[in-house]
Amino acid sequence: MNIYGVRSIYRFEMARWFRTLTQSIVSPIISTSLYFVVFGAAIGARMGEVNGVSYGAFIIPGLVMLSLLSESISNASFGIYFPKFTGTIYEILSAPVSTFEVVAGFVGAAATKSVLLGLLILLTARLFVNYHIAHPLWMLAFLVLTAITFSLLGFIIGIWADGFEKLQIVPLMIITPLTFLGGSFYSIDMLPPVWQKIALINPAVYLISGFRWSFYDVSDVAVGVSLGMIALFMLLCLGIIYWIFKTGYKIRP
Amino acid sequence: MKQLISIRGLSKTYDSGFQALKHLDLDIHRGEIFALLGPNGAGKTTLIGIICGIVNPSSGTVTVDGHDVVLDYRATRTKIGLVPQELCTDSFETVWATVNFSRGLFGKPRDHAFVEKVLRDLSLWDKRHSKILALSGGMKRRVMMAKALSHQPDILFLDEPTAGVDVELRRDMWEMVRELRDRGVTIILTTHYIEEAQEMADRIGIISNGELILVEEKAALMSKLGKKQLTLQLQKPLNNVPEGLESFALELTDNGCSLVYTFDAQNEQTGIGTLLRTLAERGIDFKNLHSSESSLEDIFVNLVRGR
Missing domain, CATH: 3.40.50.300 (P-loop containing nucleotide triphosphate hydrolases)
Structure with a gap:
């Protein structure tokens, strides 16, 4: 195990984040604050409780997930795409590091950033809404697992993309709609029955539901199912990454 | 090893x-x-x-x-x-x-x-x-x-x-x-x-x-692959390579002002002495001479072209 190698990649990625700290931290905080001002304070005040939770508090887990997913993907995809773009990936390919170590470095850093950001958003939310966390450890577990899973997905996108527009297209066209429709701002049982069934094929539903359960003990689907779905998705991503390095897809001709 | x-x-x-x-x-x-x-x-x-x-x-x-x-x-x-x-x-x-x-x-x-x-x-x-x-x-x-x-x-x-x-x-x-x-x-x-x-x-x-x-x-x-060339700059230009020098495979260049002799530097008998004596006998005078070794570049170009 090349610990120094993993640490180098991890540090390098974190340093990149700190160099662009304003962009990396301030902009998600501002956008989340805007959500709270609009949906939490302005509109939320006129809405009733959802599943016994005030609307402002109800949307917090969904908003955190929204940022978590998009930040995990964009951090991880950019992290691996950029060396490909500039050519510096030659060094990683010629280094004595295994697939697992490369992924651990890149995905570990991307997931760390996302988790930190998620916690920061939770702190920001505290300024607007008073909420409690019923299962803090589970909350953290959901946060970490989701961050890792979607950083893995981001890593795959970064390897697949051969232009900056491709890098943007998956988060924009797939992830954002899925999270918006996945119950960030409403409970699934507020939907007409047919749409409730359809919503169940949306993976974001399970993430948001499980995460919300760790806050308020209420969920759209059973917690075990949520965890199972995350695990399944993570395994799927790991499988794809294993295949990528095995075949050299787009990185090692 | x-x-x-x-x-x-x-x-x-x-x-x-x-x-x-x-x-x-x-x-x-x-x-x-x-x-x-x-x-x-x-x-x-x-x-x-x-x-x-x-x-x-x-x-x-x-x-x-x-x-x-x-x-x-x-x-x-x-x-x-x-x-x-x-x-x-x-x-x-x-x-x-x-x-x-x-x-x-x-x-x-x-x-x-x-x-x-x-x-x-x-x-x-x-x-x-x-x-x-x-x-x-x-x-x-x-x-x-x-x-x-x-x-x-x-x-x-x-x-x-x-x-x-x-x-x-x-x-x-x-x-x-x-x-x-x-x-x-x-x-x-x-x-x-x-x-x-x-x-x-x-x-x-x-x-x-x-x-x-x-x-x-x-x-x-x-x-192994290196050839040497001897270039003689003549006093008077020639139209043809003089008779009797065919065995040297001379080349006349520079509008007949130079004679170029290519030889193998590894050989004991380069033939230079014979060539110069023969030229003197025929009254062909030269004002300057220089010899050059082929560079790696020549070797390289020859090899790659030969493919």
């Missing part, structure tokens, strides 16, 4: 169908400077890429110090430092950070004293806090060299090390490569500059269209 790198039956066909290497065999000896010469697209970079782990071989094997580069990549890659042809650097990093990154990536613990030494040797120490994008092209190339040397490799690959580098820096590079060799580092360089191979290499391999045309000690190569 004399061989450090051993390549057997190595072939590479890219997905596009382009066959970059065709069943190539080559041994690199411990401690030598090996120059790989060849025109663009000959397969030099592909060959280096396979040894370093950047390109997957289609068939054949490569071992480095007895370890297979695919099966036992950790052992082989730890020993190798690579300076690629293109200047690929992380523009926003400082010199110090990027060189330390490389060292860690290759599995070595931090060693500030060593990295300092590498940077000082490459005259980069004063620039250690500069961002790479602020450096000149020559400096960037040194940074890439520093990255490759940061983990104390036994083998250094230099892919076109002096392409686009000014004369002074080129001399510096050569100097440094020699110093590395004296310290026991085996060096494989590819180059377009024949002068470079001639200046630096212990052995030379010529590659063209994915095949090694020949591998030879530099001195042996030069003498």
